[in-house]
Structure formats: structure tokens, C-alpha cells
Amino acid sequence: MREISSAKITEEVARLCMESNFELGEDVWRALEEGLKKEESPVGREILSQILENADIAKSERMPICQDTGLAVVFVELGQDVHITGGDLEAAIDGGVKKGYTEGYLRKSSLGDPLERVNTGDNTPAVIHIRIVPGDRLRLCVVPKGGGAENMSRIAMLKPADGVEGVKQFVVDSVRTASANPCPPIVVGVGIGGTFELCAFNAKKALLREIGSTHPDPFYAGLEKELLVKVNDTGIGPQGLGGRITALAVHIEVAACHIASLPVAVNLNCHAARHKEVIL
Amino acid sequence: MMAEYKLTVPLDTDVVSKLKAGDRVTLTGDVYTARDAAHKRLVDLLGEGKELPMPLQGQVIYYVGPSPTPPGKAIGSAGPTTSYRMDPYTPALIEKGLKGMIGKGERSEPVVDAMKEHGAVYFAATGGAAALISKRITKAEIIAYEDLGSEAIRKLTVEDFPVIVAQDSQGGNIYKEGQKKYAR
Numbered sequence: 001m002r003e004i005s006s007a008k009i010t011e012e013v014a015r016l017c018m019e020s021n022f023e024l025g026e027d028v029w030r031a032l033e034e035g036l037k038k039e040e041s042p043v044g045r046e047i048l049s050q051i052l053e054n055a056d057i058a059k060s061e062r063m064p065i066c067q068d069t070g071l072a073v074v075f076v077e078l079g080q081d082v083h084i085t086g087g088d089l090e091a092a093i094d095g096g097v098k099k100g101y102t103e104g105y106l107r108k109s110s111l112g113d114p115l116e117r118v119n120t121g122d123n124t125p126a127v128i129h130i131r132i133v134p135g136d137r138l139r140l141c142v143v144p145k146g147g148g149a150e151n152m153s154r155i156a157m158l159k160p161a162d163g164v165e166g167v168k169q170f171v172v173d174s175v176r177t178a179s180a181n182p183c184p185p186i187v188v189g190v191g192i193g194g195t196f197e198l199c200a201f202n203a204k205k206a207l208l209r210e211i212g213s214t215h216p217d218p219f220y221a222g223l224e225k226e227l228l229v230k231v232n233d234t235g236i237g238p239q240g241l242g243g244r245i246t247a248l249a250v251h252i253e254v255a256a257c258h259i260a261s262l263p264v265a266v267n268l269n270c271h272a273a274r275h276k277e278v279i280l
Numbered sequence: 281m282m283a284e285y286k287l288t289v290p291l292d293t294d295v296v297s298k299l300k301a302g303d304r305v306t307l308t309g310d311v312y313t314a315r316d317a318a319h320k321r322l323v324d325l326l327g328e329g330k331e332l333p334m335p336l337q338g339q340v341i342y343y344v345g346p347s348p349t350p351p352g353k354a355i356g357s358a359g360p361t362t363s364y365r366m367d368p369y370t371p372a373l374i375e376k377g378l379k380g381m382i383g384k385g386e387r388s389e390p391v392v393d394a395m396k397e398h399g400a401v402y403f404a405a406t407g408g409a410a411a412l413i414s415k416r417i418t419k420a421e422i423i424a425y426e427d428l429g430s431e432a433i434r435k436l437t438v439e440d441f442p443v444i445v446a447q448d449s450q451g452g453n454i455y456k457e458g459q460k461k462y463a464r
């Protein structure tokens with residue numbers, strides 16, 4: 001048994017909340033620079049330049065890339081040989097979110113109840129996804145998720161007969177309907193298969209993959225490429241003002257599913273595609 | 281083709297009517313912030329025939345809920361929020377003299393109709409360029425609804441705030457025109 005203290009977890013989550021909001025990932029940065037070279041629309045190029053300049057300012061001044069610093073979604077992979085000491089894991093994570101969002105001057109956007117709509121004041125509770133894995137390490141990944149892109153996400157329980165064409169159509173339709181709202185250029189996370197909730201979870205998980213990486217399965221690698229072309233052919237462009245760079249990437253996560261089902265979920269991320277992780 | 285303008289707020293009707301979808305504009309002067317909750321209160325006040333906490337004639341509302349202000353800065357990060365959520369309230373404010381709005385994403389038909397009838401313009405700022413935009417805000421002062429936190433109404437003094445005319449007072453719409461142009 002390897003011991004990790006809950007205080008250490010709080011400390012690390014607080015740091016990840018701040019860093020993910022101040023520093024755009026290098027993969028996103030690279031993809032935006034590539035996009036700027038390819039964008040044909042002058043307005044689109046202007047916007048991409050602003051986004052890159054913004055990332056520079058945010059990093060050097062330790063300011064949030066976007067004022068919507070999101071709900072804190074935290075993916076946890078807990079090695080089964082880890083023993084957490086000094087308090088419970090979820091409370092330690094919430095403690096880190098509270099500390100990070102307060103000390104980092106990040107916006108608190110969490111409402112305790114969706115209908116009463118009163119702000120909790122410290123951006124807790126976090127949305128926590130825990131998986132138990134072999135080994136004695138703890139992996140924490142903080143994903144600040146803004147409302148603009150999240151609100152444009154969708155799920156459909158397609159008929160098996162709809163097949164891959166149905167999936168493609170649903171993905172492209174979702175992007176088209178979202179148009180300017182999720183702050184394009186976007187990252188498109190697609191879950192295919194599983195049950196209703198696993199499919200939605202996988203669409204979010206797909207957003208964490210490095211931009212520019214290829215799917216390990218050649219079929220899905222090809223489908224991702226094809227979907228990226230289709231999505232960019234909508235002409236939505238940066239901020240929806242028209243252009244060739246609507247998305248930086250399409251990422252697919254697949255799961256086994258029931259003989260009667262073909263679920264597909266689309267979770268969108270804006271160009272402020274933030275996530276930072278640590279392995280303890 | 282697209283023109284570039286340096287404008288000062290308040291805006292008058294002549295200026296508004298020459299702006300075309302796609303034009304690049306920088307704004308200097310005072311703008312007011314308001315999001316969903318503040319809009320609801322403003323429109324409720326109008327309904328009761330009461331006075332608003334800020335002027336509307338010729339003014340510009342910026343849809344933003346900034347992040348908290350760190351020490352030594354005028355404001356935290358302050359990019360636009362999605363505008364369609366304000367659509368149910370907007371026509372009533374345009375009727376009372378509001379000339380400009382800054383946000384992100386397309387506006388609905390009733391808003392466009394009010395913009396055409398009374399002469400108002402909708403500007404897009406770059407969503408997510410929030411640290412950059414904060415550099416163009418030199419002063420921020422809460423003037424109403426402090427209880428709403430980041431959604432309180434603030435008076436922002438802006439200098440060369442970069443925006444694009446997204447929907448103009450004649451029905452021009454760069455979302456529709458631009459997307460059509462680059463679709464394959």
C-alpha cells in the first residue's frame with residue numbers, strides 16, 4: 001500500500017485549477033497556429049490571432065484565458081494499491097477546487113441547485129469521475145468546462161439501422177446547430193456506443209486526448225479525419241463569422257453496446273480547451 | 281467591402297445606420313455590463329414604469345460576467361458570453377434607446393426586428409479572448425445589483441475595444457453571409 005495524503009491532493013487540485021485556466025495546452029496552441037496558416041477568411045485570421053495573443057497574455061500575467069473558468073470536472077484514476085490518508089478523496093478534491101478558484105481569482109459559476117440557482121460561492125462541488133485501476137499511483141486531471149460549449153452538446157439514441165452514416169450526420173448537425181455559440185474553433189468529442197450515460201461520459205473523455213494524436217483503431221482514425229473535413233466544410237469558421245477553421249480536432253471514444261442500441265453523444269469544447277493533469 | 285471605424289460611445293443613429301455586417305470597429309467610452317439576471321431585473325423595472333439604474337439612450341450593453349479582479353488590475357478576464365440568452369429581454373431595451381450590444385453568437389428574429397425598427401447594432405467580440413479584452417478596459421465600477429456577483433451591472437470604461445459588426449440595423453448578418461461564403 002502506498003500512502004497519499006488528502007492534503008497533498010487538495011494542494012495539487014488547487015494548482016491544476018489555476019494552471020489549466022492560465023495556460024493553454026501546447027497541443028491547442030499548435031493547432032491554433034496551424035489553423036491561422038490555413039484560414040482563408042480575413043475576419044477568421046484576425047480572430048485566431050486574437051485568440052493566440054490572448055493565450056500569451058493569460059500565461060504571462062497568470063490571468064484566466066476565458067472569464068468563464070467553468071465547472072471543475074475532475075477525472076481521477078486511483079491505483080488500487082493507494083491508500084488515501086487524512087480525509088476522504090472527494091472532500092480533498094472539493095477542497096482543492098475551492099482553494100484554486102479563490103486564490104486564483106477564478107470565476108465561481110457553480111449553483112448548488114439547478115432550479116433554486118443560488119451560487120455556492122466557491123465553485124464546488126466539482127464534477128468528479130473516479131476509476132479504480134491497477135497500480136499504486138493516483139492520476140488527477142482537472143478540466144474547467146465553460147457553459148457556452150457545454151450547452152451545445154447533445155446525445156441521441158440512434159437506431160442500429162442508422163449506422164455510421166447516421167452517426168456522421170448527427171455529429172455534423174450538432175456542430176451546425178451550435179454554430180457560433182461554443183466559441184469555434186472547437187474540439188468535438190464524440191462518444192459512440194455504450195449505454196446512455198456511458199456514451200455521454202465518453203464524449204467528454206474524448207476531449208482530453210491530445211490534439212494531433214490519431215485514434216489507435218484505423219477505422220476510427222479514418223472516421224475522425226472524415227468528420228473533421230465535414231465539420232470544417234460547414235463554413236462556420238472562427239467565432240461563427242465564416243471561415244475554414246471550425247474545429248481543431250474530432251476525437252472519438254467507442255464502447256461496446258446493446259444489440260438494440262446505437263447511442264451517439266457529442267460534447268463540444270471551445271478553443272479554450274483547458275485541462276491539466278498530474279500523476280502522484 | 282469591410283470598413284474599419286473608431287467609434288466613441290454613446291452612439292448616435294447616423295453612426296449606427298452606416299455600420300455594415302463584417303465591419304471592424306473599435307469602441308472607446310463607457311459601456312454597461314449585464315447578463316441574464318440583470319436583464320430580467322431591468323425589464324421588470326421597465327414593466328413597472330420605474331427608472332433604470334443606468335441610462336439607455338445611445339448606450340451599449342456588453343454581455344459579460346468577468347472573473348474576479350486581481351489586485352493591481354482594473355478588472356479580471358472579461359470576454360463576451362452567449363447573447364441568445366438575452367434575446368427575450370432585448371427588444372424592450374432597444375425600444376428605450378439602446379443602440380449597441382456586444383456579445384457572441386447570433387441573435388433571433390424579434391431582436392433583429394427591433395434593431396431594424398429603432399436603429400441598433402449588434403457587435404461580436406471574440407469569445408474566449410478574455411485576457412486580451414481586459415487590457416482594453418481601463419476602469420470598472422459596479423453601479424447596480426452587487427448581490428449578483430459577476431452578474432452585477434458594471435460601468436466599464438473601454439479604450440479601443442475590438443469588435444466586429446455581426447448584425448447591422450438593416451438586417452445584414454455576418455454569421456449567415458460569412459458561413460455561406462466559406463461552406464463547401
Ligand code: SF4
Nearest residue numbers: 066146148183270408
Ligand atoms: S465557450 Fe469557452 S471560450 Fe467561449 S466563453 Fe465559454 S468558456 Fe469561454
